[in-house]
Every structure is written in structure tokens, then in C-alpha cells.
Amino acid sequence: GFNCGIVGLPNVGKSTLFNALTKSGIDAENFPFCTIEPNVGIVPMPDPRLDKLAEIVKPQKVIPTTMEFVDIAGLVAGASKGEGLGNQFLANIRETQAIAHVVRCFDNDNVIHVSNQVDPRADIETINLELALADLDTVERAIQRLARVVKGGDKEAIATKAILDRIQPHLAEGQPLRSFGLDDDEKHQLKSFGLLTLKPTMYIANVNEDGFENNPYLDTVNEIAAEEGAVVVPVCNQIEAEIAELDDEERAMFLDEMGMEEPGLDRVIRAGYALLGLQTYFTAGVKEVRAWTVKIGATAPEGAGVIHTDFQKGFIRAEVVAYDDFVALGGEQGAKDAGKWRLEGKDYVLKDGDVVHFRFNV
Numbered sequence: 604g605f606n607c608g609i610v611g612l613p614n615v616g617k618s619t620l621f622n623a624l625t626k627s628g629i630d631a632e633n634f635p636f637c638t639i640e641p642n643v644g645i646v647p648m649p650d651p652r653l654d655k656l657a658e659i660v661k662p663q664k665v666i667p668t669t670m671e672f673v674d675i676a677g678l679v680a681g682a683s684k685g686e687g688l689g690n691q692f693l694a695n696i697r698e699t700q701a702i703a704h705v706v707r708c709f710d711n712d713n714v715i716h717v718s719n720q721v722d723p724r725a726d727i728e729t730i731n732l733e734l735a736l737a738d739l740d741t742v743e744r745a746i747q748r749l750a751r752v753v754k755g756g757d758k759e760a761i762a763t764k765a766i767l768d769r770i771q772p773h774l775a776e777g778q779p780l781r782s783f784g785l786d787d788d789e790k791h792q793l794k795s796f797g798l799l800t801l802k803p804t805m806y807i808a809n810v811n812e813d814g815f816e817n818n819p820y821l822d823t824v825n826e827i828a829a830e831e832g833a834v835v836v837p838v839c840n841q842i843e844a845e846i847a848e849l850d851d852e853e854r855a856m857f858l859d860e861m862g863m864e865e866p867g868l869d870r871v872i873r874a875g876y877a878l879l880g881l882q883t884y885f886t887a888g889v890k891e892v893r894a895w896t897v898k899i900g901a902t903a904p905e906g907a908g909v910i911h912t913d914f915q916k917g918f919i920r921a922e923v924v925a926y927d928d929f930v931a932l933g934g935e936q937g938a939k940d941a942g943k944w945r946l947e948g949k950d951y952v953l954k955d956g957d958v959v960h961f962r963f964n965v
């Protein structure tokens with residue numbers, strides 16, 4: 604599965620967000636959304652297209668696709684030197700594919716801030732410093748290891764070491780690698796090192812109810828993100844926690860009163876999805892209408908493999924209707940009649956929203 608780790612200093616609202624995320628799916632029927640471990644939650648991907656498809660196909664079940672969020676507690680200054688739960692924290696975060704960095708952008712005298720004042724720039728720097736120092740440690744060890752290999756004239760080792768030598772000073776200054784400007788090839792060469800500050804990162808600016816506008820804390824987070832080319836999602840975690848407790852009807856009323864089109868959590872989940880370069884295709888049978896996740900650029904057989912490895916191995920063809928056509932033409936038969944139903948082969952690259960039926964050999 605695809606996952607996103609939630610990090611941030613203590614008391615910034617991580618668990619509030621995590622709990623809201625894991626509760627949000629509870630009333631979705633037919634699917635065991637749950638917290639598989641205390642700190643890992645499987646979260647349904649909000650997607651109104653799924654309801655539209657269900658209206659047309661009228662299946663027995665409707666199953667959204669999901670993403671995992673991992674609550675990574677325990678980061679404090681000094682974590683990279685093993686302070687607090689430092690090492691455990693770093694091990695957990697290494698296993699995630701993307702990072703949601705929660706930043707406190709609200710005042711609340713009842714909630715103590717670890718360094719006694721709300722200061723998003725200092726908070727972000729503290730976390731980024733720990734992550735950069737952890738990467739520095741990884742990079743320095745790799746440089747030492749490669750220094751021996753390079754003497755043998757191994758071209759790949761020489762190239763890799765050259766990159767490591769270039770990024771080492773950047774990390775030593777406590778700067779994240781995502782602001783270094785590595786190209787895709789270089790990133791690819793560094794992939795096996797699992798560098799934390801190269802993971803796609805978004806900032807979750809946790810604001811108060813009235814803190815979406817005229818909020819200097821939020822402005823600061825936006826500035827920092829712009830410097831790094833990172834995404835910011837402003838959200839009020841406390842309200843999200845309240846919304847997550849409501850049933851569907853109550854939720855609709857509450858959102859309406861708040862003048863919100865959708866829960867802020869939906870934006871968080873979607874931003875995580877985008878960060879990972881993911882897209883959705885659908886299967887739409889009478890038993891089940893279901894959304895599936897693939898990487899952008901995945902071929903039809905790779906998409907089939909998400910359902911079952913046998914589907915990928917025995918792939919013959921994919922029957923494909925674009926989502927818009929499927930809806931506009933009232934389903935598969937309508938699409939066929941209008942010439943919008945296609946047979947695609949193994950090189951077909953799936954598009955977001957494709958409604959697909961795979962043909963395969965068993």
C-alpha cells in the first residue's frame with residue numbers, strides 16, 4: 604500500500620489529525636477501515652466519482668480506494684543523536700513514502716508549546732534539522748564505504764560518491780535535500796539510501812477555526828514551503844476531529860453551517876495522494892463498484908496487478924471507458940453504442956478515472 608507519515612513537534616495536533624483521519628471512514632460500509640496498529644490508519648480516499656458510478660451501475664457494494672497514514676510520535680530536538688524516541692522515530696519515518704509535517708499555527712494558552720512560543724519557522728527548522736542530520740549520518744557512512752570501492756575504479760560507485768560528496772555540506776548546514784535541486788537521475792541514484800529529506804513532503808498548517816485568513820503563522824509556513832517547492836494544506840484539526848464524530852447527515856449540516864464544501868481532511872488525503880504521484884481507476888461490476896490506486900504512468904497490466912498478481916501475469920486486454928463518457932452515456936452499454944468503449948493492449952497507460960474491465964488467462 605501507499606503511505607504517508609505524520610510528523611511534527613509534540614503538541615502541534617498530530618494525534619488530533621490522525622484520530623480524525625482514522626475515524627472519518629468508520630461509517631463507510633462494507634470495508635474494514637481500521638487502525639491496523641496503534642499508529643497506522645487505513646483511510647478511504649474521498650471520491651465523489653465513485654457515488655456517480657454507483658448510481659449508474661447500482662452494485663451490491665461500493666468500495667473506495669485507501670491510503671495509509673502513520674502517526675510518528677516522538678520527534679524532539681536531538682532525535683538524530685538518539686534523544687527521546689529518536690532512533691525509533693527515524694526508523695519509522697524511513698519506512699514511509701511521503702511526509703505530512705504538521706505545524707502549529709494556532710494560539711491556545713491551554714496547550715503548552717514545547718519551546719513556549721508558537722513559532723512555525725523555528726518549529727519547521729527544528730524538525731528539518733533532525734531529519735537533515737539523520738540523512739547526514741547516512742550519507743557520511745555511505746561516503747566512507749564507497750571511498751574503498753572507488754579505488755577499484757567502479758564507475759557507478761564513483762558517480763554515486765560524487766553526488767554524496769556534493770550533498771554532504773548541504774546536510775551539514777541542516778538543510779533538507781529537497782531544496783538542493785537534484786535532478787531525477789541523481790535522485791534515482793540515491794534511492795537505495797532512503798534519505799528522509801528527499802521524501803515528498805507537505806506541510807499541514809494546523810490553524811484555529813478563524814485562522815485560515817490573516818494568520819501570520821500560516822503566512823510563514825507558506826513562505827517556507829514556497830522556498831522549498833513544497834505544498835501547504837491549511838486545516839483546523841480540532842474541527843476535523845469534531846466533524847469525524849458526526850454521522851453523514853449531521854456532517855452535511857455542520858459543513859453547510861461552516862460554509863465548507865467538504866471536510867478539510869479530504870484535502871489532506873488528496874494532497875497525500877498527489878504527493879505520491881497516484882491516480883485512480885475504477886472497476887464497475889454489478890457486484891461491486893470499486894476504486895483502485897496506481898502510480899501515474901502505470902500500464903494496464905500493472906493496474907491489473909493491483910487487483911491480483913494473476914490478472915497481471917495472464918493479462919490479455921483491458922476494456923476501457925473514460926469516466927466522463929461512462930457517466931455521460933449512462934454506463935457501459937451506452938458507451939459501446941456511442942463508440943466510446945475501447946479495447947486496449949499491454950502498453951496502454953491508464954488514465955485517471957478510467958473505468959476498466961480486464962480480460963485475462965488463468
Ligand code: GDP
Binds near residue numbers: 714809838
Ligand atoms: P500532538 O502531540 O502533536 O499529537 O498534539 P495533539 O493532537 O495531542 O494536540 C495537542 C493539543 O492541542 C490538544 O489539547 C488538542 O486538543 C489541541 N489542538 C489540536 N489542534 C488544535 C487546533 O486546531 N486548535 C486549537 N485551539 N487546539 C488544537
